[in-house]
Amino acid sequence: MNRLRNELVVYAGRLRVDPWARDIGPAWLLIRDGRFAEIAPGRTRPGEWPDTCASLDLGRAVVLPGLVDSHVHLTESGDGAGEDVSAARTVSERVELGVRNARTALRAGITTVADCGGPPEAVFEVRARASALPDCARTLVAAAPITTVRGHSWRLGGEAPDAASVRELVTRFALAGADFIKVMASGGGTPGAPPWEPSFPEESLRVAVETAASLGRPLKVHCLSAGSMRTAVAAGVTLIEHGKFRTAAEDGGGFDAAVAYLLAKTGTVICPTLSVGHHVLAAPPEVSGDAAALWRRRHPYDLEDFRHLVESGVRMVSGTDAGWRFTPFDALPGELRMMAGAGMANREALAAATIDAAAALGMGDRIGRIAPGYQADFIAADADPVDDLTALDRLHAVARDGQVVR
Incomplete structure (x- = not known):
């Protein structure tokens, strides 16, 4: 488990922001104070993002909401x-x-x-x-x-x-x-x-x-x-x-x-x-x-x-x-x-x-998707659960409020 950090940068080989997203591709996530602050599609990390904060490279994993x-x-x-x-x-x-x-x-x-x-x-x-x-x-x-x-x-x-x-x-x-x-x-x-x-x-x-x-x-x-x-x-x-x-x-x-x-x-x-x-x-x-x-x-x-x-x-x-x-x-x-x-x-x-x-649960504006302003809850699987729900048994990372626990 990582120590408490105010900022974290995550690279997702494939990002599924919600189950209905049709196109998933590489993206960068900037997490600040437990919430998703910015999402940048593509393989290149935005140059203006802070380079002193912690980072997590999830390779080719599919990242999706908790x-x-x-x-x-x-x-x-x-x-x-x-x-x-x-x-x-x-x-x-x-x-x-x-x-x-x-x-x-x-x-x-x-x-x-x-x-x-x-x-x-x-x-x-x-x-x-x-x-x-x-x-x-x-x-x-x-x-x-x-x-x-x-x-x-x-x-x-x-x-x-x-x-x-x-x-x-x-x-x-x-x-x-x-x-x-x-x-x-x-x-x-x-x-x-x-x-x-x-x-x-x-x-x-x-x-x-x-x-x-x-x-x-x-x-x-x-x-x-x-x-x-x-x-x-x-x-x-x-x-x-x-x-x-x-x-x-x-x-x-x-x-x-x-x-x-x-x-x-x-x-x-x-x-x-x-x-x-x-x-x-x-x-x-x-x-x-x-x-x-x-x-x-x-x-x-x-x-x-x-x-x-x-x-x-x-x-x-x-x-x-x-x-x-x-x-x-x-x-x-x-x-x-x-x-x-x-x-x-x-x-x-x-x-x-x-x-x-x-x-x-009355929390549709806080959890359930990956979007700026939402709580930084995410999981990373080796495949897209939309194609194969057994991927949820093979998680590479889990985070609540930006705190990575596995």
């Missing part, structure tokens, strides 16, 4: 430990775990992560620590997910019995410094809160939408059933986490074309988190236990439902749910390959992890 994982849980372990184990951890233990996980993410080229729910006292401290450590991913946090009484993830501290309580929690978390707000519109993996059961009524979700907007905070809403998505969209939600079609039968029969049409018509964005099932099935059987049988049924249907959503024109951003079940914090490159294998073009999947993810 990746964004829009859905992680930094204070969870990703080793299959249940909620009881997680709840028993102290705040200090959760913070140390969160910092380690943010470090793992950055080394994988994930320069920004969005923590979608944890104990507020822990996740705020993780964000502060990660911000001060150049080898950790930039961390955005939601505080505790807002859920019904004994709803999904209720132990994290976000129970709300009614619309007034929803408003109070959204306000409290935003004023405490949450970067965005997370609400559970359906059950999930918490015992007693099955995913096919909707949580909040439309009125409560509308209160969350309006309060978050009034406080300038993006709102992410967890939906694992067609009914919960229908209610969320009716309430004005525009960013849905997971976007699954779970039913009590778990037979894959829950896909609803009318809901897919509604999502596409309203421009609602889905963060699909396909990695969860993949990593449950990749875990050793003696570790995954009963979860493996459940996800052997679910995962193929999730991939097929994702394909139908893409074909319907639903917009996607990338997120892995890292920390939940067996999902590791370096899973995003694999998530993008699953998205591409289930209906998206490579270019679209890469956009879902850069410019589109940044926009959904």
Whole structure:
């Protein structure tokens, strides 16, 4: 890891400023105070640039924006430990775990992560620590997910019995410094809160939408059933986490074309988190236990439902749910390959992890592309991921805010 510098000059053998750029060629990047200051195409370093600052020659590597994982849980372990184990951890233990996980993410080229729910006292401290450590991913946090009484993830501290309580929690978390707000519109993996059961009524979700907007905070809403998505969209939600079609039968029969049409018509964005099932099935059987049988049924249907959503024109951003079940914090490159294998073009999947993810988080003017004024987050691969997404597994350099960590 290099020492802190105010200026850095980087030579890119091929520069991809964003996934939609059609021509990539050699370029020079001048980074000043953690941001891209100037970009000069060509092989010749501009003569007027300072010649006393540090430089990094990336040869023929393809340099592109750092990746964004829009859905992680930094204070969870990703080793299959249940909620009881997680709840028993102290705040200090959760913070140390969160910092380690943010470090793992950055080394994988994930320069920004969005923590979608944890104990507020822990996740705020993780964000502060990660911000001060150049080898950790930039961390955005939601505080505790807002859920019904004994709803999904209720132990994290976000129970709300009614619309007034929803408003109070959204306000409290935003004023405490949450970067965005997370609400559970359906059950999930918490015992007693099955995913096919909707949580909040439309009125409560509308209160969350309006309060978050009034406080300038993006709102992410967890939906694992067609009914919960229908209610969320009716309430004005525009960013849905997971976007699954779970039913009590778990037979894959829950896909609803009318809901897919509604999502596409309203421009609602889905963060699909396909990695969860993949990593449950990749875990050793003696570790995954009963979860493996459940996800052997679910995962193929999730991939097929994702394909139908893409074909319907639903917009996607990338997120892995890292920390939940067996999902590791370096899973995003694999998530993008699953998205591409289930209906998206490579270019679209890469956009879902850069410019589109940044926009959904309200940071489209700061991260997600290489341009003057943007945070100097970049990765360097041996090939262009638009042609070969496996290139994201072969990184030669990773930098957050101009600080090179590998």
